[in-house]
Amino acid sequence: MKTAYLFLTYLSLLTLCLCPSRAATSEAEGLMRWKSSLSSSASLKSWSVNNISNHCRWIGIRCNDGGSVSGIDLPGADLVGTLDLFHFTALLNLTTFNLNGNALNGSIPAALGNLTSLTLLDLSNNLFSGAIPPEIGRLTEL
Ligand SMILES: *[C@@H]1O[C@H](CO)[C@@H](O)[C@H](O)[C@H]1NC(C)=O
Ligand SMILES: *[C@@H]1O[C@H](CO)[C@@H](O)[C@H](O)[C@H]1NC(C)=O
Ligand SMILES: *[C@@H]1O[C@H](CO)[C@@H](O)[C@H](O)[C@H]1NC(C)=O
Ligand SMILES: *[C@@H]1O[C@H](CO)[C@@H](O)[C@H](O)[C@H]1NC(C)=O
Numbered sequence: 001m002k003t004a005y006l007f008l009t010y011l012s013l014l015t016l017c018l019c020p021s022r023a024a025t026s027e028a029e030g031l032m033r034w035k036s037s038l039s040s041s042a043s044l045k046s047w048s049v050n051n052i053s054n055h056c057r058w059i060g061i062r063c064n065d066g067g068s069v070s071g072i073d074l075p076g077a078d079l080v081g082t083l084d085l086f087h088f089t090a091l092l093n094l095t096t097f098n099l100n101g102n103a104l105n106g107s108i109p110a111a112l113g114n115l116t117s118l119t120l121l122d123l124s125n126n127l128f129s130g131a132i133p134p135e136i137g138r139l140t141e142l
Contacts (some may be wrong), residue, residue, distance in 0.1 A: 027069045028055035030087025038081030042102075043074070064093060071096040075122070082106030088114050095141075096120040103127055113138040 023070050039132035046058045060070030070093050079102040086112040095117050105127035112121075113135025121142055 028052040030090030037085035040080035043077040068093040076101040101125040110135045125127040
C-alpha cells in the first residue's frame with residue numbers, strides 16, 4: 001500500500017516536473033562534455049551539472065525564444081583545449097559562435113559544417129592547426 005502510494009506520488013511529480021525539454025538537456029550535456037574536455041576552463045564556472053536547467057544563463061550562452069542555445073560567445077575566455085569533443089550535432093540552432101582569442105589547438109572539425117544557421121563564426125587568435133575543412137562551405141548564412 002505504502003509502496004503504491006509512493007509510486008503514485010512519484011508519477012504525479014514526474015508529470016508536474018517543470019523539467020527542461022529533452023533537447024535543452026542534451027544541449028546542456030553537450031556543452032558540459034566539451035567543458036570537461038578542456039584543460040583550462042576556469043571562466044566557465046556557471047557551466048555546471050548542478051545547473052543544467054539554467055543553461056541559457058550560463059556565461060557566454062544565449063538561447064532563442066524556444067530555450068535552445070543560439071549563441072556561444074566566449075572571446076578571450078582563457079580556454080585551453082580542443083574542439084574535438086564539441087557536440088556539434090546537439091547545437092544545431094547556433095547562429096553565433098565566437099571563440100576569438102583563446103588557446104584552443106588541434107584541428108577545426110569538419111562537423112562544424114553542420115551548423116548551417118551560423119551567421120557569425122570567429123575562431124581567430126587561437127592555436128588551431130591543419131587545413132580549414134571544406135565543409136565550412138556549407139555555412140551559407142555567414
Ligand atoms: C546557475 O546559474 C545561474 C546563472 O549563471 C546563477 O545565477 C546561479 O547561481 C547558478 N546556480 C547554481 C546552483 O550554480
Ligand atoms: C531549435 O530551436 C527550436 C526552438 O526555437 C526547437 O524547437 C528545436 O528543437 C531546436 N533544435 C535543436 C536541434 O535543438
Ligand atoms: C595542444 O596543446 C597541448 C599543450 O598545451 C598539447 O599537449 C597537445 O598535444 C596539443 N594538441 C594538438 C592536437 O595539437
Ligand atoms: C552532419 O550531420 C549528419 C547527420 O546529422 C552526420 O551524419 C554527419 O556526420 C555530420 N557531419 C559531420 C561532418 O560530422
